[in-house]
Amino acid sequence: MTELLAPAGNLEKLKIAVHYGADAVYFGGKEFSLRAQAGNFSDSEQKEAVDFCHDHGAKAYVTVNVFAHNADMRRVPDYIAWLYEIGVDALIISDPGIFRTAKKVAPEIPIHVSTQANTTNVESALFWKEAGAVRVNLARELGIKEIRKFSEAGIDTEVFVHGALCISYSGRCMLSLYMTGRDANMGACAHPCRYRYALQEEKRPGIYFPVEEDSRGVYIFNSRDLCLINRLPELVTAGVSSLKIEGRMKGIFYVAGVVRTYRAALDYVLDHMNREENADIKMPEQFMNELKPFGSRGYTENFFDGPPDSTDMLYEGGCADQTWSPAAVVVRGGKPPMLRVGHILRTGDRLEYMEKGLGITPFRISAIYDENNRKTDQALGGETVLVHTEPELDMEPWAVIRRLQAKKAESSR
Ligand code: SF4
Structure with missing residues (x-):
């Protein structure tokens, strides 16, 4: 296999x-x-x-x-x-x-x-x-x-x-070491091949002439x-x-x-x-x-x-928009599941549970309880909370919950 x-x-x-x-x-x-x-x-x-x-x-x-x-x-x-x-x-x-x-x-x-x-x-x-x-x-x-x-x-x-x-x-590359002091060959690459570059004439230090392939600049590597x-x-x-x-x-x-x-x-x-x-x-x-x-x-x-x-090669820019962001990780399964919050979670949030395979289950947070079982309206990044959902879901440990990014969510309404 x-x-x-x-x-x-x-x-x-x-x-x-x-x-x-x-x-x-x-x-x-x-x-x-x-x-x-x-x-x-x-x-x-x-x-x-x-x-x-x-x-x-x-x-x-x-x-x-x-x-x-x-x-x-x-x-x-x-x-x-x-x-x-x-x-x-x-x-x-x-x-x-x-x-x-x-x-x-x-x-x-x-x-x-x-x-x-x-x-x-x-x-x-x-x-x-x-x-x-x-x-x-x-x-x-x-x-x-x-x-x-x-x-x-x-x-x-x-x-x-x-x-x-x-x-x-x-990785057999010295670019990162020369530019940032971080050695790719020791695992510390700063990825300068993906930086945006400009042109500088040697007698005019600090003056950067834009090299434009398009309005976003030039990304030569x-x-x-x-x-x-x-x-x-x-x-x-x-x-x-x-x-x-x-x-x-x-x-x-x-x-x-x-x-x-x-x-x-x-x-x-x-x-x-x-x-x-x-x-x-x-x-x-x-x-x-x-x-x-x-x-x-x-x-x-x-x-x-x-x-x-x-x-x-990608000459247009350094990165493209991401549609989704991680919202939480299930650290204990069952009903209700325990989540480690990635970004802020609020009662009423609409999120998606990433199943194994390619399935997605949308749900809404109906209630949040902190580790001392006190009800709360929101949980911050890094906190561990118990979450009740609609519909009620039997989440598995180490599954990830995602959120449609705000900009995309608005444009798709
Ligand atoms: S990611 Fe870029 S800078 Fe880093 S080792 Fe590879 S080519 Fe060099």
């Missing part, structure tokens, strides 16, 4: 991803993991994350994928030995030194080669396999014809299907986001083992919406394949429509059919 692999920037996002159908999640500890801004997990959180995954039939992969320097390496053996003790299902590694250390310290832990290793050919993948890796996360710069070759060579592959793209080879939802049948047929979603720094609404859509789409593909072997499966438009609110820069299929061109 093809695995759906989801990002987890914190414990709550991990639980949401598993709730919405991820077969496996990946996350990082406070050290040795890229995505330093993703709110990486403390030791106790990593332990809780692994236990939660295993209790819910999912796998937990831990990223140890920084480009380590000698000073970093001193603490790596103890960390990997500890990850083995808490039962992680695989380590995601890019640095050969960390790989070698893991093989010495905990040879039983499966190792997945990170996309940061930029594996673009079968010989490289065989190198990793012979060294003891069980899976290779292929570079994003490969098309479907090349991806197929890895499966034919007996390599267990993981392929990115959704999320932000670098304009360099998967700004790639659209990857989306391969319509290409899942080809990826599954190509023998890809794991479909990976990018986005450890994204919010809960992205995790819920993107994971549940890919879960539904992958189930659709697998179901059709089981019933009509080798059928030419066409993906219903509904899947792509579900993902549109999350593609803040528009979507591209990147290298899937061949190298991308200027149409895969």
Whole structure:
């Protein structure tokens, strides 16, 4: 079975991803993991994350994928030995030194080669396999014809299907370090490739000449986001083992919406394949429509059919409008459910419960009670409250509740 692999920037996002159908999640500890801004997990959180995954039939992969320097390496053996003790299902590694250390310290832990290793050919993948890796996360710069070759060579592959793209080879980029002091290769990218740029003549400091492609300015490096939802049948047929979603720094609404859509789409593909072997499966438009609110820069299929061109960049601006915003997360199911409020909730609010699959259930808040069971008219972001709804709903823990954004709500009235 093809695995759906989801990002987890914190414990709550991990639980949401598993709730919405991820077969496996990946996350990082406070050290040795890229995505330093993703709110990486403390030791106790990593332990809780692994236990939660295993209790819910999912796998937990831990990223140890920084480009380590000698000073970093001193603490790596103890960390990997500890990850083995808490039962992680695989380590995601890019640095050969960390790989070698893991093989010495905990040879039983499966190792997945990170996309940061930029594996673009079968010989490289065989190198990793012979060294003891069980899976290779292929570079994003490969098309479907090349991806197929890895499966034919007996390599267990993981392929990115959704999320932000670098304009360099998967994070091998110094732009952020030069401009902001934040090193992409240590997981701290500030995404300056998506900034708005202007022109400055060297003898006129502080005077910025606008470079205008249109009224919004110029965004010279700004790639659209990857989306391969319509290409899942080809990826599954190509023998890809794991479909990976990018986005450890994204919010809960992205995790819920993107994971549940890919879960539904992958189930659709697998179901059709089981019933009509080798059928030419066409993906219903509904899947792509579900993902549109999350593609803040528009979507591209990147290298899937061949190298991308200027149409895969977004020159018009840095982001598009979002239709929905997250309102709350269900932290305890049942009737009434307990919610952690994302933004303010008020009695009378009309919201939508995001079901598993693609379903949505609209409802109205009829009453709110605080943690001491006192009735209140509103709850603020971060508070935990009991909520009565019309109609009465049996909400599941770690489901997400969304709200139509005010601007959109008004224009749609
Ligand atoms: S600046 Fe852009 S291209 Fe460079 S690492 Fe960051 S996201 Fe990738």
